Amino acid sequence: AQSVTQLGSHVSVSEGALVLLRCNYSSSVPPYLFWYVQYPNQGLQLLLKYTSAATLVKGINGFEAEFKKSETSFHLTKPSAHMSDAAEYFCAVSGGGATNKLIFGTGTLLAVQP
Amino acid sequence: KAGVTQTPRYLIKTRGQQVTLSCSPISGHRSVSWYQQTPGQGLQFLFEYFSETQRNKGNFPGRFSGRQFSNSRSEMNVSTLELGDSALYLCASSSGQNNQPQHFGDGTRLSIL
Numbered sequence: 001a002q003s004v005t006q007l008g009s010h011v012s013v014s015e016g017a018l019v020l021l022r023c024n025y026s027s028s029v030p031p032y033l034f035w036y037v038q039y040p041n042q043g044l045q046l047l048l049k050y051t052s053a054a055t056l057v058k059g060i061n062g063f064e065a066e067f068k069k070s071e072t073s074f075h076l077t078k079p080s081a082h083m084s085d086a087a088e089y090f091c092a093v094s095g096g097g098a099t100n101k102l103i104f105g106t107g108t109l110l111a112v113q114p
Numbered sequence: 115k116a117g118v119t120q121t122p123r124y125l126i127k128t129r130g131q132q133v134t135l136s137c138s139p140i141s142g143h144r145s146v147s148w149y150q151q152t153p154g155q156g157l158q159f160l161f162e163y164f165s166e167t168q169r170n171k172g173n174f175p176g177r178f179s180g181r182q183f184s185n186s187r188s189e190m191n192v193s194t195l196e197l198g199d200s201a202l203y204l205c206a207s208s209s210g211q212n213n214q215p216q217h218f219g220d221g222t223r224l225s226i227l
Binding site: 043044 | 118120145147149156157159162169170172204206208210212213214215216217218219220221
């Protein structure tokens with residue numbers, strides 16, 4: 001069965017600093033991994049997806065993530081945080097098989113300090 | 115291209131009532147999934163519909179049901195509402211091919227009094 005674990009329910013960075021949000025996965029099959037962002041009172045917006053084509057995945061808003069099979073990780077990074085990045089971030093793995101079911105991590109709330 | 119539309123955005127019900135939530139997917143998308151989001155349990159998968167058939171189901175009681183119409187629009191129904199059903203219900207659509215990114219609506223906030 002697939003699962004994801006997000007380390008750190010709250011992360012705080014200064015504006016302009018590196019953003020690093022951690023995600024580790026467990027999967028019995030080659031995983032499809034996703035990062036989503038949720039702003040207050042909104043749904044989830046897709047940041048990026050890993051589908052085995054390349055280990056370094058670039059997404060929207062300057063975010064990227066690197067798939068490391070040896071570490072079963074898919075951490076999200078952004079070189080320089082902006083105030084508008086403050087939101088909750090979710091890592092998710094596709095359930096595998098004939099489905100689009102997503103299994104989500106518990107989320108990381110990112111705060112950006114001026 | 116219009117995004118995923120969920121109606122209503124907010125809903126207040128009392129225990130024992132039933133409720134129907136609606137979701138219109140992105141044009142051309144044939145798969146619609148529903149998720150429940152609560153502070154305690156996080157994001158949990160309810161079910162997925164593809165071409166009017168339920169393709170996958172999460173671990174929720176039978177009070178939670180859904181359906182999909184021929185135009186891919188979907189409805190979700192919850193009967194005999196309980197206080198614990200208070201949540202944000204999110205609908206997501208995708209092309210229907212396996213493991214494709216899902217595009218989410220803004221959700222329906224359901225409050226049970």
